[in-house]
Amino acid sequence: MSNLGRANRPLMVTLLAVLALVGCDTYNESPTGRKQILLFSEQDMAQQGQLRFEQMRQTLPVNRDPRLAAYIECIVSRLAAVAPSAIDWQVQVFDSPEANAFALPGGYIGIYTGMLKVANSDDQMAAVIAHEIAHVLARHGNEQVSRSEMKHLGLNVADFALDLAEIDQREFVMAALDLGAEVGLSLPFSRAQETEADSLGMAIMAQAGFNPQAAVQLWQKMASMGPGQVLELLSTHPSATSRIEDLQAEHPQWTAEYQAAKRRVNNQCR
Ligand SMILES: [Zn+2]
Structure with a gap:
């Protein structure tokens, strides 16, 4: 909310009132300590995620x-075992x-089968999946929908302030989710979210016994493919070069943890 300075006090007050009204986990800190505004409950977000997943299963070739399936599930279950969450991960x-x-x-x-041609080792596939798991753990979908809703509220704030007393909270949340689901579940993640997913994903893969250096190799390959080839994973954000540099700088700190985990886990997925 840094763009809402002192000159915009009434707007700020209204937005805070809205946030208080909506409740939920409004203010949050992401796993890397980044401040997030989350307007929606995790339960509502999970419901939207499930709906979208079912739609995709019906419209895309399964x-x-x-x-x-067993190979991908093997990697997911190793990552899930160390991910700090009780989520029952579903893969398709x-x-x-x-x-x-x-x-x-x-x-x-x-996971799209085209990904297997790029991520052609356990470690590289784990880098892909850990990155995706990190987006979920850091509640990036919720943050995205919330951000789009805030923007929406900001634009219509005068009307909104007048109607504030009459709004049915549940109706508002569901209408916002409806609007946001379209935007939030299909628009690219932000740069900060991508960087966070890279970082958190690397920690998860190392703790599960996958070589974190593989994330660097993966991104080098992705970078050579060009933007038309890769969707979520190259959607906006850190340029390929800065991303690779960040991962290169970060992976040595996970070497010891990776080696210890590897001795413990010691099973290949293929
Ligand atoms: Zn991502």
Whole structure:
């Protein structure tokens, strides 16, 4: 809310009133300590995530190879075992040449078969999935929908202030979610969110015994593919170069943890 300075006090007061009205986990700190405004409950977000996941399963070609499903599930279960959450992660492989992956609020993960051509080792696939898991753990979907809703409120704040007393909270939240789901679940994540998912994802993969250096290799390959080839994973944000530099600087701090975890886990997924 840094753009709402002193000159905008009435607007600020109204927005704070709205936030108080909506309640939920309004103010939050992300796992890396970044301040977030979250207008929606995790339960509502998970419900939206599940709905979207089901829609995707019905509209996209679902991959039926049980060996591939078992391979991806093996990686997910190792990552889930160390991820600080009780989420029951659901995975679906989709037949598509795109090198893409996504995760929706509630823990619904999608992997496109095109991704397997790029991430061609356990460690690299773990880097992809850990990055997606990190988006969910850091509640990036909620943050995105909230941000779009704040923008919406900001634009219509005069009308909103007049109606404030008459608004049905539940109705408002659901209408906002409806609007936000379209925006929030399909728009690219922000730069800060991507950087956070990279960082958090690297910690998760190392703790699960996957070599964090593979994240660097993965991004080097992705960078050489060009923007048309990769969706969520290259959508906006850190330029490929700064992303690779950040990951390169970060991975040595996880080496010891990775090696210890590897001795403990000691099983390959393929
Ligand atoms: Zn991402």
